[in-house]
Amino acid sequence: MSKSFTRGLVIILLVPYSLFLFEFVAKDVTFSNVIKVVASVFGPIPLAIFLAYIFVAKENIIKEIDETFISVFASFGYLFFMLLMSVVFLYFLEAFIYKGFSESVVPIFINSLVLMMYIMNILYVKSIQMIAILSGMSMGISMYVLFLT
């Protein structure tokens, strides 16, 4: 059950991500714009390599999820709560602090940072609550950029 659950979450995460990557690229395709998108997609890779450098000596890197203690309602609650929180937070961020947030390349960077933490979570921590929180953050960012601006 858990394997199909995580697979579905990954698909939910990746579809809006690729959608608004194309949206940013299709505005005007210049060389520096493409460089910016590539840098924001592959931006967290040095941090990921540093974390791998630190934690490479641990034994039993890939753990198993304890399937008997999954509570579906609690994890969907975490998901929707984080979705709502991230949408509200981004609304106030764009209204008061960072004006051109949804036109810039920063949401793609935050989204790929979330993906990096997701892989990190799968490899080292393996908790369902963390997966739900990260998925909620990513979905909230994507939905804010795509529909609410």
Add this chain to the structure above:
Amino acid sequence: MFTNRSLLFYLQSLIAVFSMAIIGLILVPDLGEQVSAHMLKVTIAPFPSISLLIFLLFVFNKIIRDLDDKIYSLRDIVIGSVIVFLVSVLIFVGTGLALSFMQSIDKKVFLFSIFLGLIVFCLFRISNLYTMAIITGMSEGIILYIIFRY
């Protein structure tokens, strides 16, 4: 021959070199004109850092390689993360200053070769957690500059 940590170290230094080359040498509006105008200066620009690198390689003749598989303590991890944060903030501020003050291509080549020499020195002489943290901070700061400011 290679341990996991040495492979990760080489990969990280490769990423740092590529990101520095992108921000300093490729994202220039008129690259061909500048190179053809300052041909002599571009040719002589890497030589100070090469000579400095050879001097440093002969002076520090002790090799510190700490790349085998062992579990770091919490204090080492915290110090490494603080180094990553400080160096990336420093590079993030310093890249803007350098690109605003140094418009011509030869000075950029000089700076690029200085950092390349630093990375090569870390590869050959001192390679442990803290130099890994320094290289991570360099590449991460440049990527953050490309994303937020460029």
